Amino acid sequence: MILNEKPQLNIAILDLYNGAVNQGMRGLKEIINNFGIKKGLQIKLSIFDVRQKSELPDLNFDLYLSTGGPGSPIESEGEKWDTLYFQWIRDIEAYNHSPENIQKRPVFFICHSFQLACRYFKIGKLTKRKSNSFGVFPVHMLEDGAHEPVFNGLKNPFYAMDSRDYQVIEPDYQRIHELGSKILAIEKKRPHVPLQRAMMAVRFTDQFIGTQFHPEADPEGMLKWLNNPEKKESIIENHGFEKWKSMIEQLHDPDKIRMTHAHVLPNFLQLALNNCLTATEV
Numbered sequence: 001m002i003l004n005e006k007p008q009l010n011i012a013i014l015d016l017y018n019g020a021v022n023q024g025m026r027g028l029k030e031i032i033n034n035f036g037i038k039k040g041l042q043i044k045l046s047i048f049d050v051r052q053k054s055e056l057p058d059l060n061f062d063l064y065l066s067t068g069g070p071g072s073p074i075e076s077e078g079e080k081w082d083t084l085y086f087q088w089i090r091d092i093e094a095y096n097h098s099p100e101n102i103q104k105r106p107v108f109f110i111c112h113s114f115q116l117a118c119r120y121f122k123i124g125k126l127t128k129r130k131s132n133s134f135g136v137f138p139v140h141m142l143e144d145g146a147h148e149p150v151f152n153g154l155k156n157p158f159y160a161m162d163s164r165d166y167q168v169i170e171p172d173y174q175r176i177h178e179l180g181s182k183i184l185a186i187e188k189k190r191p192h193v194p195l196q197r198a199m200m201a202v203r204f205t206d207q208f209i210g211t212q213f214h215p216e217a218d219p220e221g222m223l224k225w226l227n228n229p230e231k232k233e234s235i236i237e238n239h240g241f242e243k244w245k246s247m248i249e250q251l252h253d254p255d256k257i258r259m260t261h262a263h264v265l266p267n268f269l270q271l272a273l274n275n276c277l278t279a280t281e282v
Contacts, residue, residue: 139201
């Protein structure tokens with residue numbers, strides 16, 4: 001972070017969308033831009049195409065956001081980009097562990113990236129779901145989630161946009177304890193379904209946190225996406241008209257994803273900014 005008349009925050013987005021059309025990148029850019037305006041910051045944003053070009057950022061950014069994306073987070077193991085991505089996590093870990101580096105490097109992992117991070121840290125079973133999870137669902141905080149600064153301002157449960165074919169279940173509590181990780185939230189209660197509830201948010205380390213939901217999703221963008229004739233037809237065909245209608249209704253509810261959008265990533269950005277300011281004072 002460069003301290004001058006207008007502080008600069010250097011942010012890297014690791015784009016894992018593999019060229020697929022998405023709302024995630026727009027949502028992330030808007031959150032970052034709005035945060036910069038609110039805090040009077042000069043934002044320097046760099047985007048790295050991880051899967052198509054095997055691009056990874058170096059260690060000189062103030063914070064990192066790693067996106068969701070299509071496809072299997074299991075079958076990519078051994079691919080060039082996947083191997084480089086895991087090496088990048090190792091490099092960031094090593095940097096953060098070094099006492100010489102006063103300003104640490106925080107990372108937020110979203111959905112597909114979260115699943116990859118869970119595979120990297122080996123904290124649970126990564127598996128394909130029986131069916132696609134798609135919609136606005138309640139997310140239940142656990143005790144550690146209630147004390148997580150990134151969740152400040154949220155109710156319990158809170159609501160989030162979910163879109164995934166994979167999940168992380170069966171937590172390895174011994175491994176989690178060894179790492180000092182914390183499971184922050186799990187998916188909605190389904191008393192009529194005899195299946196484990198997936199981990200929906202994890203604090204992997206002091207600097208690494210991730211969610212299996214999409215905290216960047218905003219009502220306006222989602223409404224535009226859901227009302228696109230092609231998308232609407234696809235959703236109704238795959239999930240039914242009632243699902244589409246329910247999502248439209250929930251997006252108008254100010255206590256649902258609007259709250260999540262307004263708190264989770266802005267809280268993370270604020271923590272990262274505090275980290276930068278503290279480092280410059282030492």
